[in-house]
Amino acid sequence: MIPLYKPLVTGRESLYIDDAIKTGKFSGDGIFTQRCREWLESTLECKKALLTTSCTHALEMAAMLLDISNGDEIIVPSFTFVSTGNAFVLHGAKLVFVDIRPDTMNLNEMLIEQAISEKTKAIIAVHYAGVSCEMDVIMKLANKYNLIVIEDAAHALMSKYKNQYLGTIGHLGCFSFHESKNYHCGEGGALLINDERFIERAEIIRDKGTNRKNYFRGEVDKYTWVDIGSSYLMSELNAAFLYPQLLIAEDINNDRLKSWETYYRALINLNLENKLTLPSIPRQVNHNAHIFYIKVPSKGIRSGLISYLQENGISTSFHYIPLHSSDMGEVHGVFNKEDIYTSIESERLLRLPMYYGLKQSDIFDIVSLIRDYFDKENSDEKSRRLLGKTEF
Template sequence: MIPFNKPLITGKEELYIRKVMETGKMAGDGPLTQQCSSWFEDTLACDRALLTPSCTHALELAAILLDIAEGDEIIIPSFTFVSTANAFILRGAKLVFVDIRLDTMNINEMLIERAITDKTKAIVAVHYAGVSCEMDKIMRLAHRYNLVVIEDAAHALMSKYQGKYLGTIGHLGCFSFHESKNYHCGEGGALIINDKRFIERAEIIREKGTNRTKYLQGAIHRYTWIDIGSSYLLSELNAAYLYPQLLLAEPINADRLRSWQTYYVALEELMLDDKLMLPVIPKDVNHNGHIFYIKVKNQTVRTGLMSYLEQNGVTTTVHYAPLHSSDMGKRYGLFHEADIHTTSESEKIMRLPMYFGLQQEDIHYTASLIKRYFADEEEAKKVKESYNE
C-alpha cells in the first residue's frame, strides 16, 4: 500500500520534546518557541514571526488585527480551505469570491480590481500547492486602493516568488504546520508580520488582549487587559516537535522537489497525449513540492481512475469543494462575475501520494498504473467503436 501522506519524522523530535519536559516549561512562548520564531525571522527575513496553534488561528488573529468588522468585504478565491473564509466571517465580513486561473488554481489577479468596492478591506492571496499567486499585480492593487494583503501560505513554506519567500510579500502571511504539511507539529501555524505597525498589537491580541509580552520582556512590572484577543500561543511541546524539522528545511524541500519532478517526467507523455494536465509553475516561481496533482477530463474519469489506483494499493484524494457552492458560502458571500474555472477545474483535480521519503519506485509504480488505466480505456474505446461499425 502507498498511503496518500506520511507525517514527517526526522528522528530528532523526541529529543527536543524530552528537553521541554525536563524544563517543566510546556506552555507557549518558551525557549523552543523563541528558537522557531527566530528561525523564521532569520530565514525568511520577516519583521516578526508569531507561532500559533494553527494556520486557522493565524488567519483569525490577522482578521482581528485588521479590525475587520460587519460590512467589510474580503476578496478571496472560492477554491480554498474553509479557514480562509471563517476567519473573516467570524468578524462579520462579507466574502467576495473571485474566479481562479486555469493554470495554477490560484486567484485570477486580472479579475480582482473589478471586485473592489469602497467596502473592500483586504485581499487574501492563497498560494495553492505552494505555487505563488501573481503577487506583483496584487500588491500594486493593494497600494492603489489602500488595501491589506494577507497571504494564506498554508501550503507554501520555502516557496518563493521572484526570489522572495512566500508569506513575506503581503502585509501579513499565515503558515500551517498541520501533519499534512511539509513541516509540521501535528497542529500548528504562524503569523508572519511584514509591516512593523502591526507587531505590537499582534503580540497583545495573541496574549488574550494583554500586554503580557512586555511583562515577560521586563518592560513593565505588571500586565493588564488592554485589547480584545484570544489564546493564540502554540504549546512549547509542539514547538519542540517543529524545530528540528526547520533545521532540516533545505534537505526536506529538496526531497519533495525530487519526488515532484519524478512524477512530472513520468506522466508528461500522458499530458502530451491530452489524457491529463500536469501542474504549471509560472516563471519566477520556486515551489516547494507540497502537492502533486493531475487534472483529468471530468469527474467520471477521476472517479474511475481513483478507484483503479485504490484497488492496486495507491491512495489518492480530491481537493476543495468550492466555498461559494456551499450553504455557508451562499449565506456569507457572493461570487463576483462568472465562475468560469473554479467549479469545473475543482471537479477535475486529483492529488497523488506526496510526502518526505516517498520512494522513487513507488512514484514510478503509481505513474505506471495511471498509464495503464488510460491505455485500457483507449483500448476499450476502440473495441466499442469496432463493435458499432
C-alpha cells in the same frame, strides 16, 4: 498501501521534546518557541513571526488586526480551504469570490480590480500547492486602493516569488504546521508580520488580549486585559517537535522537489497525449513541492482513476469543494462575475501521493498504474464505438 501523505518524522523530535520537558516550561514562549521564531525570522527575513496553534488561528488573528466587522468585504478565491473564509466571516465580513487561473489554481490577479468596492478591506492571496500567486500585481492593486494583503501560505513554507519567500510579501502571512504539511508539529501554525504597525497588537491578540508580553519584557509593572484576543499560543512541546524539522528544511525541500520532478518527467507523455494535464509553475516562482496533482478530462474519469488506484494500493484524493458552492459560502459570500474555471477545474484535479522519503520506485509504480488506467479507458472507448456501429 502508499498513503497520500505521511507525517514527517526526522528522528530527533523526541530528543527535543525531552529537552523541553526538562526546562519545565510547557505552555509556550519557551526556548523552543524562541528558536522556531528566530529561524523563521532569519531564514524568511520577516519582521516578526509568531507561532500559533494553527494556520486557522493565524488567519483569525489577521482578521482581528484588520478590525474586520459587519459589511466589510474580503476578496478571496473560492478554491481554498474553509478556514480562509471562515476566519473573516466570524467577524461579519462578506466574501467576494474571484475566479482562479486554470494553470496554477490560484486567484486570477487580472480579475481582482473589478471585484474591489468601497467596502473592500483585504485581498487574500492563497498560494495553492506552494505555487505563488502573481504578487506584484496584487501588491500594486493593494497600494492603489489602500488594501491589506494577507498571504494564506499554509502550503508554501520555503516557496518563493521572484526570490522572496512567500508569506513575507503581503502585509501579513499565515503558515500551517498541520501533519499534512511539509514541516509540522501535528497541529500548529505561524503568523508572519511584515508591516510593523501590526506587531505590538498581534502579540496582545495572541495572548488572550492581554499585554503580558510587555510585562515579561519589563515594559509595564503588571499585565491586564487591554484588547480582544484569544489563546493562540503554540505549546512549547509542539515547538520542540517542529524545531528539528526546520533545521533540515533545505534537505526536506530538496527531497520533495526530487519526487515532484520524477512525477512530472514520468507523466509528460500522458500530458502530450492529452490524457491529463500537469501542474504549471510560472517562471518567476520557486515552489516547495507541497502537492503533486494532475488534472484529468472529467469528474467521471477522476472518480474511476481514484477507484482504480485505491484497488491497487494507492491512496489519492481530490481537493477543495469550492466555497461558493457550499451552504455557508452561499450565505456569506458572492461570486464576482462568472465562475469560468473554479468549479470545472476543481472537478478535474486529483492529488497523488507526496511526502518526504517517497520512494522513486513507488512513483514509477503509481505512474504505471495511471497509464494502465488510461490504456484501459481507451480500449473500452474503442469497444463502445465498435458496438455502436454494429448492426443487428
